[in-house]
Amino acid sequence: MTMSFSPPLVKVESLHKSYGPNIQVLKGLDIEMKPGERVVVIGPSGGGKSTLLRVIMGLEKIDSGSITFGGKPYISSAGRDKKTIIDTEVRRSIGMVFQHYTLFPHLSVLQNLILAPCKVRGEKKEIAIKRAQALLERFGLAAKANSYPAQLSGGQKQRVAIARALMLDPKLMLFDEVTSALDPELVAEVEQVILQLAAQNMPMMIVTHDMWFARNIASRVIFCAGGAVVEDGPPEQVLGSPKEERTRDFIDRVFHIRQ
Amino acid sequence: MELDFSIVARFQNALALGLWTTIQLTLICIVLGCALGFLIGLARTSRSAVVRAVSSVYVEFFRGTPVLIQLFWIFFCLPLILGVELPNFASGIIALTLYMGAITSETFRASLKSVGREQLDACIALGLPRRVQVTSVILPQAVLRAIPTLLSNCVSLFKESALVSAVGIADLMFIGQNISNNTARPVEVLTIVALIYFIIAFPLARAVSLVERRILAKLAI
Numbered sequence: 001m002t003m004s005f006s007p008p009l010v011k012v013e014s015l016h017k018s019y020g021p022n023i024q025v026l027k028g029l030d031i032e033m034k035p036g037e038r039v040v041v042i043g044p045s046g047g048g049k050s051t052l053l054r055v056i057m058g059l060e061k062i063d064s065g066s067i068t069f070g071g072k073p074y075i076s077s078a079g080r081d082k083k084t085i086i087d088t089e090v091r092r093s094i095g096m097v098f099q100h101y102t103l104f105p106h107l108s109v110l111q112n113l114i115l116a117p118c119k120v121r122g123e124k125k126e127i128a129i130k131r132a133q134a135l136l137e138r139f140g141l142a143a144k145a146n147s148y149p150a151q152l153s154g155g156q157k158q159r160v161a162i163a164r165a166l167m168l169d170p171k172l173m174l175f176d177e178v179t180s181a182l183d184p185e186l187v188a189e190v191e192q193v194i195l196q197l198a199a200q201n202m203p204m205m206i207v208t209h210d211m212w213f214a215r216n217i218a219s220r221v222i223f224c225a226g227g228a229v230v231e232d233g234p235p236e237q238v239l240g241s242p243k244e245e246r247t248r249d250f251i252d253r254v255f256h257i258r259q
Numbered sequence: 260m261e262l263d264f265s266i267v268a269r270f271q272n273a274l275a276l277g278l279w280t281t282i283q284l285t286l287i288c289i290v291l292g293c294a295l296g297f298l299i300g301l302a303r304t305s306r307s308a309v310v311r312a313v314s315s316v317y318v319e320f321f322r323g324t325p326v327l328i329q330l331f332w333i334f335f336c337l338p339l340i341l342g343v344e345l346p347n348f349a350s351g352i353i354a355l356t357l358y359m360g361a362i363t364s365e366t367f368r369a370s371l372k373s374v375g376r377e378q379l380d381a382c383i384a385l386g387l388p389r390r391v392q393v394t395s396v397i398l399p400q401a402v403l404r405a406i407p408t409l410l411s412n413c414v415s416l417f418k419e420s421a422l423v424s425a426v427g428i429a430d431l432m433f434i435g436q437n438i439s440n441n442t443a444r445p446v447e448v449l450t451i452v453a454l455i456y457f458i459i460a461f462p463l464a465r466a467v468s469l470v471e472r473r474i475l476a477k478l479a480i
């Protein structure tokens with residue numbers, strides 16, 4: 001057997017990020033994510049979880065640090081003026097779903113799905129439509145292909161948003177509290193779709209406050225507070241018997257029960 | 260005082276001609292004014308401070324002065340400055356277009372702003388190039404959102420256009436006034452003229468709220 005070295009899928013090194021001079025959000029964050037991992041990020045409100053995902057998605061400038069993706073340089077800051085350099089080619093292999101619905105309201109579900117494949121990759125419209133229909137079918141949304149976002153429930157919108165991101169065959173999916181704006185009875189249908197993706201070994205990074213979901217989806221849990229990683233380990237450890245005092249406090253407070 | 264509305268009927272052809280002039284003038288200025296307003300609206304969000312400043316001065320000037328003065332200025336002063344005689348109708352079009360451009364640019368600017376940061380995030384997350392972000396996501400939404408206010412702008416313009424009678428353009432107002440003076444029947448004639456304006460403007464104004472509700476329902480994400 002030959003040992004082949006496979007680089008980490010994502011490697012975040014001493015990432016610093018602030019919003020303006022007074023709001024330091026990420027203060028030297030290090031994360032290494034292996035291919036096939038499903039990382040759940042938990043932590044107190046304002047701790048920088050969304051910011052971390054937004055940085056990885058290439059939506060934010062950074063102060064310093066670097067991120068590699070699949071061993072290739074992806075985001076860095078360079079030069080005297082600390083300009084953020086983002087490799088947009090690499091960025092295309094990452095997909096993200098947000099807490100608030102970000103479907104394009106003037107386009108139908110199907111048009112939402114095929115816009116990027118047709119415009120970014122120059123895919124033939126008929127082919128994109130075929131793929132979109134197959135995805136919608138899989139997510140139980142076949143009947144909604146020609147509806148507009150305003151005609152969908154919150155759960156349906158989030159499932160469409162996931163399908164839209166998948167149309168680009170991402171190598172990593174980012175989910176930022178995708179169910180926290182939903183009515184409780186709609187949470188499950190969205191989580192099921194993400195679990196379905198997990199079953200197909202889609203690498204993902206997930207921010208969630210849903211304990212059940214975290215335990216069922218995570219292959220690894222990171223507790224992030226004050227802009228740095230406080231604890232990092234398998235879900236049984238971080239969620240069940242955390243080593244760090246701060247993790248324990250948080251889990252007691254937020255999830256009430258600890259297992 | 261006896262009212263005799265049949266007087267007005269004698270002049271129906273002249274009134275129809277005047278109405279036609281009003282409609283032509285309004286339509287031309289709507290098309291030109293909206294196009295200008297769209298460009299100015301974009302200019303006001305430009306990265307260049309100079310472009311922003313120039314477009315702001317233009318908009319604030321035309322919003323902050325009476326249309327009648329703008330009309331007179333174009334009619335009397337512009338020929339002096341340019342050294343060319345402008346036909347009445349042309350100066351009317353220039354003045355109302357500039358006015359409409361200023362008004363609608365505010366409409367477009369507000370609607371461009373209303374396309375939220377989240378939509379841009381989604382565009383980036385999908386890897387859409389800047390050109391596609393603008394043409395496929397931002398502009399269509401901005402234009403859709405602008406439509407109700409644009410329609411109100413058009414109704415206002417239709418009514419404001421009566422001012423061009425002051426520089427001798429033979430629009431509905433001008434003809435009405437002439438008939439009223441010559442027949443000494445201001446009550447009948449001016450009432451009918453007012454009614455004609457109303458019959459056109461009122462349903463349009465109603466339509467605006469209908470369209471608005473539909474568009475808002477569609478764009479409510």
Ligand SMILES: Nc1ncnc2c1ncn2[C@@H]1O[C@H](COP(=O)(O)OP(=O)(O)OP(=O)(O)O)[C@@H](O)[C@H]1O
Pocket residue numbers: 019023025043044045046047048049050051052
């Ligand atoms: N665009 C911004 N401008 C200024 N400050 C910001 C901005 N976005 C986030 N912040 C601030 O950065 C800090 C971290 O925010 P972030 O959204 O990353 O936290 P979070 O861990 O996702 O919290 P939550 O659990 O509430 O979603 C917060 O104090 C927030 O107020």
Ligand SMILES: [Mg+2]
Pocket residue numbers: 049050051176177
């Ligand atoms: Mg957040």
